[in-house]
Amino acid sequence: xxxxxxxxxxxxxxxxxxxxxxxxxxxxxxxxxxxxxxxxxxxxxxxxxxxxxxxxxxxxxxxxxxx
Amino acid sequence: xxxxxxxxxxxxxxxxxxxxxxxxxxxxxxxxxxxxxxxxxxxxxxxxxxxxxxxxxxxxxxxxxxxxxxxxxxxxxxxxxxxxxxxxxxxxxxxxxxxxxxxxxxxxxxxxxxxxxxxxxxxxxxxxxxx
Numbered sequence: 322x323x324x325x326x327x328x329x330x331x332x333x334x335x336x337x338x339x340x341x342x343x344x345x346x347x348x349x350x351x352x353x354x355x356x357x358x359x360x361x362x363x364x365x366x367x368x369x370x371x372x373x374x375x376x377x378x379x380x381x382x383x384x385x386x387x388x
Numbered sequence: 389x390x391x392x393x394x395x396x397x398x399x400x401x402x403x404x405x406x407x408x409x410x411x412x413x414x415x416x417x418x419x420x421x422x423x424x425x426x427x428x429x430x431x432x433x434x435x436x437x438x439x440x441x442x443x444x445x446x447x448x449x450x451x452x453x454x455x456x457x458x459x460x461x462x463x464x465x466x467x468x469x470x471x472x473x474x475x476x477x478x479x480x481x482x483x484x485x486x487x488x489x490x491x492x493x494x495x496x497x498x499x500x501x502x503x504x505x506x507x508x509x510x511x512x513x514x515x516x517x518x519x
Contacts, residue, residue, distance in 0.1 A: 364446070
């Protein structure tokens with residue numbers, strides 16, 4: 322089964338950012354950031370790009386896809 | 389205003405509307421019921437516009453989409469099956485409205501399927517399926 326993992330928590334810590342801050346910058350709710358961090362919700366491509374833009378990284382650096 | 393305050397105010401307005409409608413029903417006042425619902429909706433709208441934070445995003449939309457699909461399937465199935473049951477039972481009870489009620493249920497189920505099909509067709513077109 323394919324699985325998406327991510328390093329949002331790591332990058333958030335690096336940028337000294339709370340889930341609320343990231344949510345506000347991406348225009349989503351804090352619950353969505355929590356769900357993405359816990360790999361319970363796979364974000365849309367648009368949200369993935371927004372998160373990558375906030376951290377100034379590429380999507381591949383943040384999200385990992387395992388088949 | 390934080391999210392908790394927003395939720396609290398929203399619940400309070402909901403409770404007030406329910407109480408007013410209940411009172412209006414007890415005293416048989418149609419205008420009081422309608423006006424309390426309208427005023428409540430206006431207050432809800434004002435509170436929502438005051439609360440700037442995002443409360444609906446892609447995850448919420450995805451969840452509500454799934455919930456709607458399940459609700460639609462269950463409601464349609466229940467209406468159709470109970471409609472068929474009432475039609476079958478109603479045949480044995482001449483003079484009762486069971487058959488008529490069953491037909492109404494079946495038509496409502498058909499209406500639900502029709503609305504679903506139209507909206508599916510619309511969104512399918514909107515999101516690029518030209519073939």
